[in-house]
Amino acid sequence: MDFDVTTTVKLASYVGAGFCIGLGAIGAALGEGYTAGLANEGNSQDSKRSGEIVKNMLVGQAVAESAGIFSLVIAILLLFLDTGGGSMVKAAAVFAAGLCMGSGAIGSGIGSGYPGGEACLGISRQPAVSGRLTTNMLIGSAVCQTPAIFAMVVALMLMFLDFGKGPVSPTWAALIGAGFSTGMAAIGSGIGGGMAAGASCEGVARNPETVGQVTTTMLVGQAVSQTPAIFGLLVSFILMFKAFPETTSLGPSMALLGAGISMGFGGVGPGIGNGMTAEGAVRWIARNIEAAGTLTRTMLVGQAVSQSTAIYAMVVSLVLIFVV
Amino acid sequence: MAIEGADLVKAAAFIGAGLAMGFGAIGPGVGEGFAAGKACEAIGRKPEEAGLLTRTMLVGQAVSESTGIYSLVIALLLLFVV
Numbered sequence: 314m315d316f317d318v319t320t321t322v323k324l325a326s327y328v329g330a331g332f333c334i335g336l337g338a339i340g341a342a343l344g345e346g347y348t349a350g351l352a353n354e355g356n357s358q359d360s361k362r363s364g365e366i367v368k369n370m371l372v373g374q375a376v377a378e379s380a381g382i383f384s385l386v387i388a389i390l391l392l393f394l395d396t397g398g399g400s401m402v403k404a405a406a407v408f409a410a411g412l413c414m415g416s417g418a419i420g421s422g423i424g425s426g427y428p429g430g431e432a433c434l435g436i437s438r439q440p441a442v443s444g445r446l447t448t449n450m451l452i453g454s455a456v457c458q459t460p461a462i463f464a465m466v467v468a469l470m471l472m473f474l475d476f477g478k479g480p481v482s483p484t485w486a487a488l489i490g491a492g493f494s495t496g497m498a499a500i501g502s503g504i505g506g507g508m509a510a511g512a513s514c515e516g517v518a519r520n521p522e523t524v525g526q527v528t529t530t531m532l533v534g535q536a537v538s539q540t541p542a543i544f545g546l547l548v549s550f551i552l553m554f555k556a557f558p559e560t561t562s563l564g565p566s567m568a569l570l571g572a573g574i575s576m577g578f579g580g581v582g583p584g585i586g587n588g589m590t591a592e593g594a595v596r597w598i599a600r601n602i603e604a605a606g607t608l609t610r611t612m613l614v615g616q617a618v619s620q621s622t623a624i625y626a627m628v629v630s631l632v633l634i635f636v637v
Numbered sequence: 638m639a640i641e642g643a644d645l646v647k648a649a650a651f652i653g654a655g656l657a658m659g660f661g662a663i664g665p666g667v668g669e670g671f672a673a674g675k676a677c678e679a680i681g682r683k684p685e686e687a688g689l690l691t692r693t694m695l696v697g698q699a700v701s702e703s704t705g706i707y708s709l710v711i712a713l714l715l716l717f718v719v
Contacts, residue, residue: 497659501666541666562641567648571655575712578659579666586670593674597681604684608677611691615673618698622662622669622705629658629712633651637716 318400325404329411330391333468336415337384340422340503344377344429351430355437362440366433369447373429376454380418380425380461380503387414387468394472402476405485409492410471413549416496416577417464420503420584424457427511435518442521449517449528453510456535460499460506460542467495467549480559486566490573491552494630497577498545501584505538509591516599523599530598530609534591537616541580541587541623548576548630555634564637572633579626586619654715661708668701 352370356363391411432450436443471492476484513531517524552573557565594612598605676694680687 505670562644563648564644564651568651571652573655574652575655575659578656579662582663582666582668583670584666586666586668586673589667589670590673590677593677593681597678601681601684604681604687607680607684607687611677611680611687611694612673614691615669615676615694615698618695618702619666619669619673621702622665625705625709626658626662629654629709629716632713632716633655637651 318404321401322399322404322407325408326391326394326411329408330388331411333391333411333415334384334388337381337388337418340419341378341381342422344422344424344426344507345374347426348373348377348429348433352433355434359437359440362437365440365443366436369436369443369450370429370433372447373425373432373450373454376451376458377422377425377429379458380421383461383465384414384418387411387465390472400477401481402479402484402488405488406471406476409489410468412489413464413471413492413496414468417468417499418461420500421458421461422503424503424505424507424510425454427507428453428457428514431511431514431518435514439518439521442517445521445524446514446517449524450510450514452528453513453531453535454507456532456539457503457506457510459539460502463542463546464495464499467491467546470553474553476553479556482560483557483566483569486570487552487555487557490570491549493573493577494548494552495542495545495577498580498584499542501581502539502542503584505584505586505588505591506535508588509534509538509595512592512596513599516596520599520602523602526602526605527595527599530605530612531591531595533609534587534595534612534616537613537620538584538587538591540620541584544623544627545576545580548572548627551634568633568637572630575626575633576630579629580623583620583623587616590615590619650715650719654712657708657715658712661711662705665701665705669698672697672701
């Protein structure tokens with residue numbers, strides 16, 4: 314069966330657009346639902362504050378929504394952009410762009426829901442510090458959005474850079490691998506960053522005097538949670554910009570695709586794990602501020618161990634790209 | 638593109654290595670993070686036992702790490718031995 318290039322590129326854009334908004338809608342919806350659920354829990358505890366709680370809920374949901382909007386924008390671009398034929402490499406690139414943005418939005422959407430919900434619940438518990446809670450929520454959920462922004466950057470690069478100079482095989486596999494790498498690794502970092510931010514909003518509501526230490530530890534914990542997404546971005550950049558020699562065999566293509574899959578899925582677990590660790594540390598710094606030093610130290614040791622599997626995944630990816 | 642048997646086997650080994658390490662890293666990452674999170678909770682409750690709690694956390698994480706190392710070993714075997 315012979316397809317001409319223009320048809321194949323169109324086909325790949327449409328399938329990519331479907332993946333992009335289909336996957337991209339998962340996270341934002343889950344996160345916003347969680348926020349709304351906790352907002353109603355707060356309403357039921359202190360219905361006189363409902364105006365403030367609902368306002369905070371909408372602000373929190375708007376941040377979570379942005380991951381979904383990124384996916385929508387990329388999907389619309391994939392549908393209507395004139396890709397102008399090009400080569401089969403372009404088909405791989407547009408499909409990978411959709412995959413990258415779609416999966417990359419899942420974690421950020423879910424993650425931003427945690428601080429939104431905890432801040433709403435916190436307002437019902439400590440109405441006096443609602444301003445501080447909203448600020449803390451916004452800082453925390455802004456950090457959660459970074460993995461989705463990484464995914465959007467990679468998706469836009471895949472769509473607009475000219476990869477036509479590279480040989481079709483194995484460049485197609487490198488580009489799909491680049492999409493997997495950033496897209497999937499962003500899931501863990503988004504969720505992990507959200508867990509830390511949620512715990513910090515809960516902690517501020519419980520013990521408002523600890524806000525300085527709680528926010529600082531949240532940011533440190535979130536920064537470590539972001540590293541798997543950064544590893545994913547690094548592997549994507551290598552896959553996009555390294556020049557690969559033309560080949561007729563399947564081996565080199567599969568090595569590059571495998572590199573993307575390894576780093577992408579390998580980043581999910583450590584991202585979530587680092588977030589769980591930061592959640593425990595932040596939650597208990599708010600309850601026991603005297604132990605803040607020990608808790609921060611233990612958090613960093615625990616995160617370092619959890620991080621090790623992401624490093625294994627990166628090593629395997631780099632071996633697949635540079636050695637075999 | 639003519640694909641020969643040996644090439645197909647190599648290709649399968651490479652993609653298998655990626656799958657092995659990629660999916661194999663999910664569990665240990667989450668599990669170790671959970672252990673560390675609970676250790677932080679316990680230190681928050683009882684800071685004077687921080688030494689014991691950190692030690693137990695590290696032993697537990699080492700066990701949880703083992704499956705990640707199995708994945709790494711299999712991935713490296715697929716890359717360099719098979």
